[in-house]
Amino acid sequence: MKMTNRNWLPAYCNPTAYLPKIQETRSQFSKPPYLFSDFMGRALRFLRSDEVKKMGFIYDPKHTLPCKWKCADESVFGIDLAIAAFTGHYPFDKGQIGGVFNQHSIGAAVHHGKVNMDFGGSHVGYVPNEFGGEFGKIWRPQYGEYSTDCGHIMKRIAPFKEVYDDACKSIMAFNPGSGKVILSIPNEFIQPNWSSNNIKLLIDTDRLTISDVPYKQDLKYTHTPIGRSLFYLKPEFLENLELEVAKSFQNSTPTPIGKTLTHRYFNIFDTDADVDDVGLPHDKLNLYMKYILSAHNSPHALKAAIIKTNLEYNKISDSVRLPEYKQNSFASFAGVIIDMYDEALGNYINLYQPLGLCIKPPNSTNVIELSPEEIHYTFDNLTPVSPVYPFELILQGNDGKKILDNFTFKPGYFKTLEL
Numbered sequence: 001m002k003m004t005n006r007n008w009l010p011a012y013c014n015p016t017a018y019l020p021k022i023q024e025t026r027s028q029f030s031k032p033p034y035l036f037s038d039f040m041g042r043a044l045r046f047l048r049s050d051e052v053k054k055m056g057f058i059y060d061p062k063h064t065l066p067c068k069w070k071c072a073d074e075s076v077f078g079i080d081l082a083i084a085a086f087t088g089h090y091p092f093d094k095g096q097i098g099g100v101f102n103q104h105s106i107g108a109a110v111h112h113g114k115v116n117m118d119f120g121g122s123h124v125g126y127v128p129n130e131f132g133g134e135f136g137k138i139w140r141p142q143y144g145e146y147s148t149d150c151g152h153i154m155k156r157i158a159p160f161k162e163v164y165d166d167a168c169k170s171i172m173a174f175n176p177g178s179g180k181v182i183l184s185i186p187n188e189f190i191q192p193n194w195s196s197n198n199i200k201l202l203i204d205t206d207r208l209t210i211s212d213v214p215y216k217q218d219l220k221y222t223h224t225p226i227g228r229s230l231f232y233l234k235p236e237f238l239e240n241l242e243l244e245v246a247k248s249f250q251n252s253t254p255t256p257i258g259k260t261l262t263h264r265y266f267n268i269f270d271t272d273a274d275v276d277d278v279g280l281p282h283d284k285l286n287l288y289m290k291y292i293l294s295a296h297n298s299p300h301a302l303k304a305a306i307i308k309t310n311l312e313y314n315k316i317s318d319s320v321r322l323p324e325y326k327q328n329s330f331a332s333f334a335g336v337i338i339d340m341y342d343e344a345l346g347n348y349i350n351l352y353q354p355l356g357l358c359i360k361p362p363n364s365t366n367v368i369e370l371s372p373e374e375i376h377y378t379f380d381n382l383t384p385v386s387p388v389y390p391f392e393l394i395l396q397g398n399d400g401k402k403i404l405d406n407f408t409f410k411p412g413y414f415k416t417l418e419l
Protein backbone atom coordinates (compact mmCIF):
# COMPACT_ATOMS: atom_id res chain seq x y z
CA MET A 1 0.00 0.00 0.00
CA LYS A 2 1.33 3.41 -0.96
CA MET A 3 1.64 5.73 2.00
CA THR A 4 0.38 9.31 1.93
CA ASN A 5 1.28 12.27 4.12
CA ARG A 6 -1.78 14.28 3.05
CA ASN A 7 -3.68 13.25 6.17
CA TRP A 8 -1.41 15.56 8.21
CA LEU A 9 -2.75 18.61 6.34
CA PRO A 10 -5.44 20.95 7.68
CA ALA A 11 -8.66 20.67 5.65
CA TYR A 12 -8.07 23.95 3.79
CA CYS A 13 -4.82 22.61 2.29
CA ASN A 14 -6.48 19.52 0.83
CA PRO A 15 -4.81 19.29 -2.61
CA THR A 16 -7.96 17.87 -4.21
CA ALA A 17 -10.19 20.74 -2.97
CA TYR A 18 -10.79 23.35 -5.68
CA LEU A 19 -9.46 26.80 -4.86
CA PRO A 20 -10.83 29.86 -6.72
CA LYS A 21 -8.35 31.00 -9.35
CA ILE A 22 -6.42 34.25 -9.14
CA GLN A 23 -5.34 36.41 -12.09
CA GLU A 24 -1.99 35.42 -13.57
CA THR A 25 0.91 37.89 -13.49
CA ARG A 26 1.76 37.00 -17.07
CA SER A 27 -1.55 38.28 -18.44
CA GLN A 28 -1.89 41.19 -16.03
CA PHE A 29 1.53 42.59 -16.88
CA SER A 30 1.48 41.88 -20.60
CA LYS A 31 0.81 45.65 -20.78
CA PRO A 32 2.79 48.19 -18.75
CA PRO A 33 1.04 49.92 -15.85
CA TYR A 34 -0.23 53.52 -15.98
CA LEU A 35 1.02 56.43 -14.00
CA PHE A 36 -1.80 56.63 -11.42
CA SER A 37 -2.61 60.27 -12.16
CA ASP A 38 -2.86 59.44 -15.87
CA PHE A 39 -5.12 56.50 -15.06
CA MET A 40 -7.31 58.76 -12.95
CA GLY A 41 -7.71 61.22 -15.84
CA ARG A 42 -8.71 58.41 -18.18
CA ALA A 43 -11.05 56.84 -15.62
CA LEU A 44 -12.97 60.11 -15.25
CA ARG A 45 -13.21 60.46 -19.03
CA PHE A 46 -14.51 56.91 -19.23
CA LEU A 47 -17.13 57.44 -16.51
CA ARG A 48 -18.53 60.38 -18.51
CA SER A 49 -18.85 58.27 -21.67
CA ASP A 50 -22.04 57.05 -23.33
CA GLU A 51 -20.80 53.50 -22.79
CA VAL A 52 -21.05 53.98 -19.03
CA LYS A 53 -24.40 55.83 -19.29
CA LYS A 54 -25.76 52.81 -21.15
CA MET A 55 -24.75 50.69 -18.15
CA GLY A 56 -27.10 52.87 -16.08
CA PHE A 57 -24.32 54.62 -14.17
CA ILE A 58 -24.59 58.39 -14.19
CA TYR A 59 -21.40 60.18 -13.25
CA ASP A 60 -22.17 63.58 -11.84
CA PRO A 61 -18.99 64.98 -10.23
CA LYS A 62 -21.00 67.21 -7.86
CA HIS A 63 -22.81 64.30 -6.25
CA THR A 64 -20.10 61.66 -6.44
CA LEU A 65 -18.01 60.80 -3.39
CA PRO A 66 -14.49 59.78 -4.34
CA CYS A 67 -13.17 57.01 -2.10
CA LYS A 68 -9.86 55.23 -1.64
CA TRP A 69 -9.04 51.79 -0.24
CA LYS A 70 -5.40 51.18 0.26
CA CYS A 71 -2.67 50.78 2.86
CA ALA A 72 -1.84 53.58 5.31
CA ASP A 73 1.78 53.71 4.03
CA GLU A 74 2.92 57.23 3.03
CA SER A 75 4.35 55.79 -0.20
CA VAL A 76 0.77 55.50 -1.54
CA PHE A 77 -0.23 59.08 -0.72
CA GLY A 78 0.03 59.90 -4.43
CA ILE A 79 -3.37 58.22 -4.77
CA ASP A 80 -4.96 60.72 -2.34
CA LEU A 81 -3.25 63.63 -4.09
CA ALA A 82 -4.40 62.52 -7.54
CA ILE A 83 -7.98 61.94 -6.36
CA ALA A 84 -8.09 65.42 -4.80
CA ALA A 85 -6.45 67.04 -7.84
CA PHE A 86 -8.71 65.36 -10.42
CA THR A 87 -12.03 65.58 -8.56
CA GLY A 88 -11.58 68.65 -6.35
CA HIS A 89 -12.83 66.55 -3.40
CA TYR A 90 -10.97 64.85 -0.58
CA PRO A 91 -11.33 61.07 -0.69
CA PHE A 92 -13.33 59.03 1.84
CA ASP A 93 -11.17 56.28 3.34
CA LYS A 94 -12.47 52.73 2.81
CA GLY A 95 -9.08 51.16 3.42
CA GLN A 96 -7.02 49.67 6.20
CA ILE A 97 -3.35 48.87 6.65
CA GLY A 98 -2.15 46.15 4.31
CA GLY A 99 -4.49 47.29 1.51
CA VAL A 100 -7.56 45.79 3.17
CA PHE A 101 -10.98 46.93 1.96
CA ASN A 102 -13.08 47.88 4.98
CA GLN A 103 -16.58 46.59 4.25
CA HIS A 104 -17.99 48.36 7.31
CA SER A 105 -17.08 51.74 5.79
CA ILE A 106 -19.61 51.50 2.94
CA GLY A 107 -22.59 52.47 5.13
CA ALA A 108 -20.94 55.76 6.15
CA ALA A 109 -19.66 56.45 2.64
CA VAL A 110 -23.09 56.15 1.01
CA HIS A 111 -24.40 58.42 3.78
CA HIS A 112 -22.00 61.10 2.45
CA GLY A 113 -22.58 60.51 -1.24
CA LYS A 114 -25.19 58.44 -3.07
CA VAL A 115 -22.68 57.67 -5.78
CA ASN A 116 -19.31 56.21 -4.73
CA MET A 117 -16.28 56.14 -6.96
CA ASP A 118 -13.60 53.87 -5.48
CA PHE A 119 -9.92 53.61 -6.33
CA GLY A 120 -7.74 51.12 -4.55
CA GLY A 121 -5.69 48.00 -4.34
CA SER A 122 -2.73 46.42 -2.71
CA HIS A 123 0.62 48.15 -3.11
CA VAL A 124 4.16 47.01 -3.76
CA GLY A 125 7.48 48.86 -3.89
CA TYR A 126 9.59 48.71 -7.03
CA VAL A 127 13.28 49.48 -7.38
CA PRO A 128 14.42 49.60 -11.00
CA ASN A 129 17.53 47.76 -12.13
CA GLU A 130 18.95 46.21 -15.27
CA PHE A 131 17.36 42.82 -14.46
CA GLY A 132 13.75 43.98 -14.65
CA GLY A 133 13.72 45.51 -11.19
CA GLU A 134 13.13 44.34 -7.66
CA PHE A 135 9.73 44.26 -5.99
CA GLY A 136 8.83 44.45 -2.33
CA LYS A 137 11.10 47.24 -1.15
CA ILE A 138 11.50 51.00 -1.45
CA TRP A 139 13.80 53.82 -0.43
CA ARG A 140 12.85 55.36 2.92
CA PRO A 141 14.45 58.82 3.00
CA GLN A 142 13.88 59.29 6.74
CA TYR A 143 16.13 56.32 7.46
CA GLY A 144 18.31 56.72 4.38
CA GLU A 145 17.86 53.03 3.54
CA TYR A 146 15.60 50.57 1.74
CA SER A 147 12.83 48.82 3.60
CA THR A 148 9.96 46.49 2.77
CA ASP A 149 6.95 47.82 0.84
CA CYS A 150 4.16 46.85 1.48
CA GLY A 151 5.77 46.33 4.88
CA HIS A 152 2.60 44.76 6.27
CA ILE A 153 2.27 42.12 3.54
CA MET A 154 6.01 41.41 3.36
CA LYS A 155 6.06 40.84 7.12
CA ARG A 156 3.10 38.49 6.76
CA ILE A 157 4.87 36.45 4.08
CA ALA A 158 8.39 36.51 5.59
CA PRO A 159 8.08 33.50 7.97
CA PHE A 160 6.53 31.39 5.19
CA LYS A 161 9.27 32.43 2.77
CA GLU A 162 11.94 31.48 5.27
CA VAL A 163 10.57 27.94 5.52
CA TYR A 164 10.04 27.66 1.75
CA ASP A 165 13.59 28.86 1.00
CA ASP A 166 14.94 26.39 3.54
CA ALA A 167 13.04 23.55 1.82
CA CYS A 168 14.41 24.61 -1.59
CA LYS A 169 17.95 24.49 -0.23
CA SER A 170 17.75 21.36 1.90
CA ILE A 171 15.68 18.94 -0.19
CA MET A 172 18.20 17.16 -2.42
CA ALA A 173 17.92 15.15 -5.60
CA PHE A 174 20.56 12.73 -6.91
CA ASN A 175 21.00 9.66 -9.03
CA PRO A 176 23.18 7.02 -7.37
CA GLY A 177 23.61 5.29 -10.73
CA SER A 178 20.64 3.00 -10.26
CA GLY A 179 18.65 4.70 -13.02
CA LYS A 180 16.14 6.26 -10.66
CA VAL A 181 16.50 9.75 -9.18
CA ILE A 182 16.23 9.82 -5.41
CA LEU A 183 14.88 12.66 -3.29
CA SER A 184 16.38 13.14 0.15
CA ILE A 185 13.84 15.07 2.22
CA PRO A 186 14.36 16.36 5.77
CA ASN A 187 11.64 14.75 7.90
CA GLU A 188 10.23 18.13 8.94
CA PHE A 189 8.93 18.46 5.36
CA ILE A 190 7.23 15.04 5.51
CA GLN A 191 5.43 15.13 8.85
CA PRO A 192 4.60 18.30 10.84
CA ASN A 193 5.72 17.02 14.27
CA TRP A 194 9.33 16.94 13.13
CA SER A 195 9.37 20.73 13.02
CA SER A 196 9.01 23.06 15.99
CA ASN A 197 8.18 25.98 13.67
CA ASN A 198 4.49 26.93 13.60
CA ILE A 199 4.81 27.27 9.82
CA LYS A 200 4.78 23.76 8.35
CA LEU A 201 5.77 22.94 4.81
CA LEU A 202 4.85 19.44 3.71
CA ILE A 203 6.03 17.90 0.47
CA ASP A 204 3.12 16.27 -1.34
CA THR A 205 4.67 12.81 -1.56
CA ASP A 206 1.66 11.58 -3.60
CA ARG A 207 2.49 14.00 -6.41
CA LEU A 208 6.25 14.17 -6.24
CA THR A 209 7.33 10.63 -5.43
CA ILE A 210 6.75 7.06 -6.58
CA SER A 211 7.43 5.47 -3.20
CA ASP A 212 9.92 5.59 -0.40
CA VAL A 213 13.27 3.85 -0.98
CA PRO A 214 13.25 0.40 0.65
CA TYR A 215 16.28 -0.46 2.76
CA LYS A 216 18.75 -2.91 1.26
CA GLN A 217 21.86 -3.81 3.26
CA ASP A 218 24.11 -4.12 0.19
CA LEU A 219 22.96 -0.86 -1.45
CA LYS A 220 24.49 2.04 0.46
CA TYR A 221 22.28 4.68 -1.15
CA THR A 222 19.19 3.04 0.40
CA HIS A 223 20.51 3.54 3.93
CA THR A 224 18.41 6.13 5.77
CA PRO A 225 20.38 9.30 6.59
CA ILE A 226 19.75 10.79 10.03
CA GLY A 227 16.74 13.15 10.08
CA ARG A 228 15.82 12.43 6.46
CA SER A 229 13.66 10.10 4.38
CA LEU A 230 14.48 8.88 0.88
CA PHE A 231 11.98 8.66 -1.97
CA TYR A 232 12.06 7.73 -5.64
CA LEU A 233 11.21 10.86 -7.65
CA LYS A 234 8.41 10.67 -10.21
CA PRO A 235 9.84 10.81 -13.78
CA GLU A 236 7.07 13.28 -14.82
CA PHE A 237 8.61 15.84 -12.49
CA LEU A 238 11.91 15.72 -14.39
CA GLU A 239 10.20 15.65 -17.80
CA ASN A 240 8.60 19.02 -17.09
CA LEU A 241 11.86 20.73 -16.23
CA GLU A 242 14.30 22.54 -18.48
CA LEU A 243 16.84 20.03 -19.77
CA GLU A 244 19.82 21.57 -17.96
CA VAL A 245 18.01 21.62 -14.63
CA ALA A 246 16.77 18.03 -15.05
CA LYS A 247 20.33 16.95 -15.88
CA SER A 248 21.68 18.45 -12.66
CA PHE A 249 19.51 15.96 -10.70
CA GLN A 250 21.00 13.01 -12.60
CA ASN A 251 24.29 13.60 -10.85
CA SER A 252 25.49 11.33 -8.03
CA THR A 253 26.20 14.46 -5.93
CA PRO A 254 22.99 15.59 -4.19
CA THR A 255 21.71 18.88 -5.64
CA PRO A 256 19.15 21.20 -3.93
CA ILE A 257 15.84 21.16 -5.80
CA GLY A 258 15.58 24.96 -5.50
CA LYS A 259 12.72 26.76 -7.27
CA THR A 260 11.68 23.56 -9.07
CA LEU A 261 9.63 23.12 -5.89
CA THR A 262 6.48 24.63 -7.39
CA HIS A 263 3.03 24.87 -5.81
CA ARG A 264 1.95 21.48 -7.19
CA TYR A 265 4.42 19.64 -4.99
CA PHE A 266 4.00 21.11 -1.54
CA ASN A 267 1.58 22.63 0.94
CA ILE A 268 2.32 25.19 3.59
CA PHE A 269 0.28 26.22 6.61
CA ASP A 270 0.45 28.01 9.91
CA THR A 271 -0.67 25.96 12.91
CA ASP A 272 -1.45 29.25 14.72
CA ALA A 273 -3.75 30.56 11.95
CA ASP A 274 -7.24 31.56 13.07
CA VAL A 275 -9.82 29.37 11.37
CA ASP A 276 -13.60 29.55 11.25
CA ASP A 277 -16.15 26.86 12.15
CA VAL A 278 -15.56 24.93 8.94
CA GLY A 279 -11.78 25.14 9.23
CA LEU A 280 -11.17 27.93 6.72
CA PRO A 281 -8.56 30.55 7.67
CA HIS A 282 -9.89 34.05 8.43
CA ASP A 283 -6.99 35.51 6.43
CA LYS A 284 -7.53 34.17 2.94
CA LEU A 285 -3.92 34.93 2.02
CA ASN A 286 -3.07 31.66 3.83
CA LEU A 287 -4.86 29.72 1.09
CA TYR A 288 -2.63 31.20 -1.61
CA MET A 289 0.69 31.29 0.22
CA LYS A 290 2.25 28.46 -1.79
CA TYR A 291 1.42 30.25 -5.05
CA ILE A 292 3.04 33.44 -3.77
CA LEU A 293 6.23 31.68 -2.69
CA SER A 294 6.84 29.60 -5.78
CA ALA A 295 5.60 31.86 -8.59
CA HIS A 296 7.89 31.64 -11.59
CA ASN A 297 6.67 34.58 -13.66
CA SER A 298 6.43 36.91 -10.76
CA PRO A 299 8.54 38.02 -7.81
CA HIS A 300 6.70 36.91 -4.67
CA ALA A 301 5.98 40.50 -3.54
CA LEU A 302 4.16 41.28 -6.80
CA LYS A 303 2.29 37.97 -6.76
CA ALA A 304 1.16 38.74 -3.21
CA ALA A 305 -0.11 42.19 -4.28
CA ILE A 306 -2.09 40.67 -7.16
CA ILE A 307 -3.61 37.98 -4.95
CA LYS A 308 -4.41 40.42 -2.14
CA THR A 309 -6.11 42.81 -4.59
CA ASN A 310 -8.17 39.91 -5.98
CA LEU A 311 -9.26 38.90 -2.47
CA GLU A 312 -10.23 42.46 -1.50
CA TYR A 313 -11.98 43.14 -4.82
CA ASN A 314 -14.15 40.12 -4.08
CA LYS A 315 -15.35 41.88 -0.90
CA ILE A 316 -16.32 44.96 -2.95
CA SER A 317 -18.24 43.19 -5.70
CA ASP A 318 -19.89 41.11 -3.00
CA SER A 319 -20.93 43.98 -0.69
CA VAL A 320 -22.18 46.50 -3.27
CA ARG A 321 -24.84 44.01 -4.32
CA LEU A 322 -26.34 43.87 -0.83
CA PRO A 323 -30.01 44.96 -0.78
CA GLU A 324 -29.19 47.80 1.65
CA TYR A 325 -27.16 49.54 -1.09
CA LYS A 326 -29.70 48.94 -3.85
CA GLN A 327 -30.41 52.67 -4.28
CA ASN A 328 -26.71 53.58 -4.41
CA SER A 329 -24.35 53.35 -7.31
CA PHE A 330 -20.68 52.43 -7.35
CA ALA A 331 -17.80 52.56 -9.78
CA SER A 332 -15.01 50.61 -8.10
CA PHE A 333 -11.56 50.33 -9.62
CA ALA A 334 -9.19 47.68 -8.28
CA GLY A 335 -5.55 47.37 -9.22
CA VAL A 336 -2.02 46.93 -8.02
CA ILE A 337 -0.38 50.17 -6.90
CA ILE A 338 3.34 50.20 -7.68
CA ASP A 339 5.39 52.63 -5.59
CA MET A 340 8.61 54.10 -6.92
CA TYR A 341 10.85 56.59 -5.21
CA ASP A 342 11.85 59.48 -7.45
CA GLU A 343 15.18 60.88 -6.31
CA ALA A 344 14.86 64.14 -8.28
CA LEU A 345 11.43 64.73 -6.77
CA GLY A 346 12.53 63.52 -3.35
CA ASN A 347 9.22 61.71 -3.09
CA TYR A 348 7.13 58.73 -4.19
CA ILE A 349 5.32 58.28 -7.49
CA ASN A 350 2.60 55.67 -7.94
CA LEU A 351 1.94 53.51 -10.97
CA TYR A 352 -1.28 51.55 -11.33
CA GLN A 353 -1.99 48.25 -13.01
CA PRO A 354 -5.80 47.87 -13.21
CA LEU A 355 -7.06 44.38 -12.35
CA GLY A 356 -10.79 45.05 -12.58
CA LEU A 357 -13.67 47.50 -12.56
CA CYS A 358 -17.05 46.89 -10.99
CA ILE A 359 -19.94 49.19 -11.87
CA LYS A 360 -23.22 48.99 -10.00
CA PRO A 361 -26.02 51.20 -11.29
CA PRO A 362 -28.69 52.57 -8.94
CA ASN A 363 -31.89 50.58 -8.27
CA SER A 364 -30.16 47.33 -9.01
CA THR A 365 -28.30 44.57 -7.22
CA ASN A 366 -26.38 43.54 -10.32
CA VAL A 367 -22.90 44.62 -11.29
CA ILE A 368 -21.14 45.07 -14.61
CA GLU A 369 -17.50 44.03 -14.50
CA LEU A 370 -14.68 44.99 -16.85
CA SER A 371 -11.58 42.86 -17.25
CA PRO A 372 -8.07 44.37 -17.25
CA GLU A 373 -7.86 43.75 -21.00
CA GLU A 374 -11.10 45.71 -21.56
CA ILE A 375 -9.89 48.53 -19.32
CA HIS A 376 -6.55 48.82 -21.14
CA TYR A 377 -8.19 48.57 -24.54
CA THR A 378 -10.75 51.29 -23.74
CA PHE A 379 -8.55 53.59 -21.66
CA ASP A 380 -5.61 53.60 -24.08
CA ASN A 381 -7.85 55.35 -26.62
CA LEU A 382 -9.16 58.00 -24.22
CA THR A 383 -7.82 61.47 -23.62
CA PRO A 384 -7.38 62.00 -19.87
CA VAL A 385 -9.48 64.82 -18.38
CA SER A 386 -7.56 67.71 -16.90
CA PRO A 387 -7.23 67.88 -13.12
CA VAL A 388 -9.29 70.45 -11.22
CA TYR A 389 -6.13 71.45 -9.30
CA PRO A 390 -2.81 71.39 -11.15
CA PHE A 391 -1.23 68.05 -10.36
CA GLU A 392 1.99 69.15 -12.09
CA LEU A 393 2.74 71.30 -9.04
CA ILE A 394 2.96 68.17 -6.91
CA LEU A 395 5.13 66.39 -9.46
CA GLN A 396 7.29 69.54 -9.71
CA GLY A 397 7.27 69.59 -13.48
CA ASN A 398 8.10 65.89 -13.74
CA ASP A 399 5.42 64.40 -15.98
CA GLY A 400 6.22 60.90 -14.74
CA LYS A 401 7.16 59.59 -18.20
CA LYS A 402 10.74 59.04 -17.11
CA ILE A 403 9.67 56.95 -14.17
CA LEU A 404 7.43 54.88 -16.44
CA ASP A 405 10.44 54.20 -18.67
CA ASN A 406 12.30 52.93 -15.60
CA PHE A 407 9.64 50.29 -15.02
CA THR A 408 11.20 47.49 -17.03
CA PHE A 409 9.58 44.46 -15.43
CA LYS A 410 8.13 41.87 -17.76
CA PRO A 411 6.64 38.57 -16.58
CA GLY A 412 9.50 36.11 -16.04
CA TYR A 413 12.06 38.91 -16.51
CA PHE A 414 13.35 39.63 -13.05
CA LYS A 415 16.01 38.40 -10.75
CA THR A 416 15.24 37.01 -7.34
CA LEU A 417 18.21 38.06 -5.33
CA GLU A 418 17.37 36.41 -2.05
CA LEU A 419 17.96 32.79 -3.04
Ligand SMILES: [Zn+2]
Nearest residue numbers: 071073150151
Ligand atom coordinates in the same frame (compact mmCIF):
# COMPACT_ATOMS: atom_id res chain seq x y z
ZN1 LIG B 1 1.49 48.78 3.03
